[in-house]
Amino acid sequence: MGSRPPKxxxxxxxxxxxxxxxxxxxxxxxxxxxxPAQYSLDAVLAVPPxxxxxxxxxxxxxxxxxxxxxxxxxxxxxxxxxxxxLLRDDWGLLRLAAPAAMTLLGVMLDDAYAKPARRSRLxxxxxxxxGAGLALASQGIFWxxxxxxxxxxxxxxxxxxxxxxxxxxxxxxxxxxxxxxQQVSAPALWIKPSGGSPGIPPGxxxxxxxxxxxxxxxxxxxxxxxxxxxxxxxxFAFLSIPWIVYEVCKRA
Amino acid sequence: MAKPDSLxxxxxxxxxxxxxxxxxxxxxxxxxxxxELSQPKAVSLGAVYVTLDRLEDKGLVASWLSDPxxxxxxxxxxxxxxxxxxxxxxxxxxxxxxxxxDAITEVWGKDLARELGKRWGxxxx
Numbered sequence: 001m002g003s004r005p006p007k008x009x010x011x012x013x014x015x016x017x018x019x020x021x022x023x024x025x026x027x028x029x030x031x032x033x034x035x036p037a038q039y040s041l042d043a044v045l046a047v048p049p050x051x052x053x054x055x056x057x058x059x060x061x062x063x064x065x066x067x068x069x070x071x072x073x074x075x076x077x078x079x080x081x082x083x084x085x086l087l088r089d090d091w092g093l094l095r096l097a098a099p100a101a102m103t104l105l106g107v108m109l110d111d112a113y114a115k116p117a118r119r120s121r122l123x124x125x126x127x128x129x130x131g132a133g134l135a136l137a138s139q140g141i142f143w144x145x146x147x148x149x150x151x152x153x154x155x156x157x158x159x160x161x162x163x164x165x166x167x168x169x170x171x172x173x174x175x176x177x178x179x180x181x182q183q184v185s186a187p188a189l190w191i192k193p194s195g196g197s198p199g200i201p202p203g204x205x206x207x208x209x210x211x212x213x214x215x216x217x218x219x220x221x222x223x224x225x226x227x228x229x230x231x232x233x234x235x236f237a238f239l240s241i242p243w244i245v246y247e248v249c250k251r252a
Numbered sequence: 253m254a255k256p257d258s259l260x261x262x263x264x265x266x267x268x269x270x271x272x273x274x275x276x277x278x279x280x281x282x283x284x285x286x287x288e289l290s291q292p293k294a295v296s297l298g299a300v301y302v303t304l305d306r307l308e309d310k311g312l313v314a315s316w317l318s319d320p321x322x323x324x325x326x327x328x329x330x331x332x333x334x335x336x337x338x339x340x341x342x343x344x345x346x347x348x349x350x351x352x353x354d355a356i357t358e359v360w361g362k363d364l365a366r367e368l369g370k371r372w373g374x375x376x377x
Contacts, residue, residue: 027327049298
């Protein structure tokens with residue numbers, strides 16, 4: 001009988017752990033190993049809090065809120081372009097929020113699992129792509145099991161495409177915590193292994209900033225002008241615009 | 253948002269454990285020490301990791317990776333030490349705890365305080 005954890009269980013635990021803490025957590029679990037059952041229980045109790053803690057460390061609530069707005073606006077605009085029938089549905093706004101929430105979850109998970117030292121320009125767009133994959137999986141389940149709760153496919157495809165563009169632009173403008181070396185309050189764990197910011201040329205950043213603001217303003221303005229928009233949603237959008245512009249100007 | 257120097261009860265336990273363990277403070281030993289300090293309450297390893305991350309974000313502890321060891325399957329330890337801000341926060345917590353204890357003794361009387369003192373003495377052996 002060996003005193004090592006079973007390789008398969010250890011491999012599963014290693015795959016579930018974010019790379020920034022994999023080494024020490026796997027080592028601790030190995031040191032505490034007494035039996036496969038005890039190891040599995042230890043892992044079940046340790047891994048979820050570790051993932052949540054890493055999400056907390058990498059996620060910036062303000063940027064997440066901007067991304068959530070951008071994603072939701074994408075799906076809303078897709079619904080509006082398709083005639084607005086879904087917007088008038090009783091649960092229409094909630095149905096549109098589901099894929100936006102799943103995409104946001106994907107973005108948060110991708111940031112938590114990213115290797116800070118290997119962050120590149122493309123990796124900033126990887127989060128939204130992972131999120132779109134998660135949204136597609138969740139909508140796929142709805143399309144098969146309960147089509148009433150699913151978002152129509154055309155609306156989903158258009159919303160995802162616009163969401164990917166806007167979300168990637170927001171992430172390039174406001175890189176995740178691991179890419180912000182200049183932030184003194186960032187945890188040492190993130191600053192130490194980071195190889196530097198993605199190094200996007202200032203011209204591209206400026207163009208993206210302008211494009212993102214224009215797209216958001218165009219979507220919101222068109223929606224505000226349309227008779228399909230709901231009064232409460234219009235007020236929400238109207239109040240959000242100055243706040244987003246303020247955040248973008250403050251952080252840029 | 254919490255003040256960086258204000259500590260929750262569990263944070264106090266984890267900081268005390270790191271301080272007591274000195275050079276040997278890493279995940280497993282910190283968890284054992286916290287479990288010992290918080291008896292009879294059960295403490296999960298995950299809760300300790302989360303608190304260590306939070307304390308590091310607040311700048312109360314610092315961490316570094318040690319060399320890998322065979323005992324850990326060739327994996328490194330993340331060692332912790334209490335920073336000056338952490339010591340200050342812990343000292344403030346200890347002073348507050350002392351004030352609470354004094355107030356309790358005043359209300360409950362010295363007999364009960366003596367009884368509790370005896371029980372703590374037994375627990376320490």
